[in-house]
Amino acid sequence: MAAVIILVVVIVLVVIVGFMFVGMYNGLVRGRNRVKEAYAGIDVQLKRRASLVPNLVETVKGYAAHERGTFDEVTQARSRLQQATTPGDAAQANNMLTQALGRLFAVAENYPQLQAAQNFRDLQSELSDIEEKIAFARQFYNTNVLDFNNKIQTIPTSIIAGMFGFTPEQFFQAEDEAREDVHVDFGTAAAPPAAPAAPTGGDAGAGGTPAQS
Numbered sequence: 001m002a003a004v005i006i007l008v009v010v011i012v013l014v015v016i017v018g019f020m021f022v023g024m025y026n027g028l029v030r031g032r033n034r035v036k037e038a039y040a041g042i043d044v045q046l047k048r049r050a051s052l053v054p055n056l057v058e059t060v061k062g063y064a065a066h067e068r069g070t071f072d073e074v075t076q077a078r079s080r081l082q083q084a085t086t087p088g089d090a091a092q093a094n095n096m097l098t099q100a101l102g103r104l105f106a107v108a109e110n111y112p113q114l115q116a117a118q119n120f121r122d123l124q125s126e127l128s129d130i131e132e133k134i135a136f137a138r139q140f141y142n143t144n145v146l147d148f149n150n151k152i153q154t155i156p157t158s159i160i161a162g163m164f165g166f167t168p169e170q171f172f173q174a175e176d177e178a179r180e181d182v183h184v185d186f187g188t189a190a191a192p193p194a195a196p197a198a199p200t201g202g203d204a205g206a207g208g209t210p211a212q213s
Contacts, residue, residue: 021160056123064107091170142171
């Protein structure tokens with residue numbers, strides 16, 4: 001009788017461990033799938049952003065064709081973003097594009113007519129909207145990555161992760177400089193520098209020449 005009880009207990013324990021094993025494995029699979037789904041949301045917005053770049057460059061080029069270096073920099077950053085195959089590469093390329101676009105908008109500051117052009121303002125508005133969606137999608141993705149990475153690095157799920165080859169996922173990180181440059185608003189043309197005040201008679205030296213400071 002005792003042997004039967006022991007056998008039943010062993011079987012129950014095996015079943016319980018089996019269910020725990022399956023539950024942890026399925027949890028890791030679901031976590032990995034959530035990470036992939038979250039990254040897909042970032043990827044959609046990155047592609048939308050990249051698709052705006054050629055029109056934006058051409059619009060600015062119509063007013064500042066001599067800024068070839070800036071245009072090339074933006075184009076190269078866009079190309080690198082399109083070629084990125086991992087979240088880490090995409091994040092780095094996106095940061096480069098953000099910084100390049102920041103310099104492109106800095107060029108646009110010098111052309112009030114460009115800033116007033118409806119096409120430029122529409123592109124700027126759409127780009128700003130996409131950047132906000134990228135920021136939201138990045139936060140959602142990184143939250144899922146953190147949750148998944150915690151699971152595969154803590155016991156007991158780390159044991160299952162090691163047995164079945166689960167590896168940590170990459171965060172999608174925005175560099176500090178890129179974060180600062182994301183939200184650019186040139187809706188209002190920059191005021192031209194004030195003209196220097198005309199010298200008064202009291203400030204002029206002998207012979208009518210302005211006194212040197």
